[in-house]
Amino acid sequence: MTQILRTRPTRDDWLAHPPRATVRPRLRPWLLDPGSLTARIRARCERFEVRVVRQAPMRPHPDEAELLGLRPGARAWLREVLLLADGVPVVYARSVLPRHNLRGAWRLFHGIGSRPLGAALFSDPRIVRQPLRCTRLDVRDARYHRAMHLISGQLRLPASLWARRSLFRLRGRALLVSEVFLPTILTLAP
Numbered sequence: 001m002t003q004i005l006r007t008r009p010t011r012d013d014w015l016a017h018p019p020r021a022t023v024r025p026r027l028r029p030w031l032l033d034p035g036s037l038t039a040r041i042r043a044r045c046e047r048f049e050v051r052v053v054r055q056a057p058m059r060p061h062p063d064e065a066e067l068l069g070l071r072p073g074a075r076a077w078l079r080e081v082l083l084l085a086d087g088v089p090v091v092y093a094r095s096v097l098p099r100h101n102l103r104g105a106w107r108l109f110h111g112i113g114s115r116p117l118g119a120a121l122f123s124d125p126r127i128v129r130q131p132l133r134c135t136r137l138d139v140r141d142a143r144y145h146r147a148m149h150l151i152s153g154q155l156r157l158p159a160s161l162w163a164r165r166s167l168f169r170l171r172g173r174a175l176l177v178s179e180v181f182l183p184t185i186l187t188l189a190p
């Protein structure tokens, strides 16, 4: 019998609240904090660093495209970074911006370089964050494998990783930011 792997997570797998039964208590504040993840990490380490892994036009994950109202297969601007606390990767983050949103107000996205996106997002009162959603990524999801690839040799990944995401809107135009928490996030104070 051929096993049909559903591509997941689909939209309905992203939850408004992390389930108490499956999310470790120390991880919950990281999934739920509506503030800047950059600021939260910075407050818990000596040296914070954004390592830009890729910033280029790419096809987003199907559920990302759906959330951004892009037709399947459409390309968008993808920014992938690792956030490091005292030299250790603690988050794999990916931000997706529809290319037609790149002009105008979201042009900040283009030139941000290795400065943390969050610093720009949370300093502009015109930018509104939509509610956070979270999910557990496992080997069925390309983002799990991407995180695995990016930190291969540095960390051993568990069978699944919790992630959160939210839309940021500026003049109605959306940017999707997703943050995958690596096991090392638990070495920081909750």
Ligand SMILES: C=C(O[C@@H]1C=C(C(=O)O)C=C[C@H]1O)C(=O)O
Binding pocket: 035, 036, 037, 038, 039, 050, 079, 080, 081, 083, 091, 093, 094, 095, 115, 116, 117, 118, 119, 121, 177, 178, 179
């Ligand atoms: C949205 C934020 O920006 C962080 C920094 C990012 C970047 O520099 O690409 C991406 C995602 C976030 O973890 C934040 O700090 O909350």
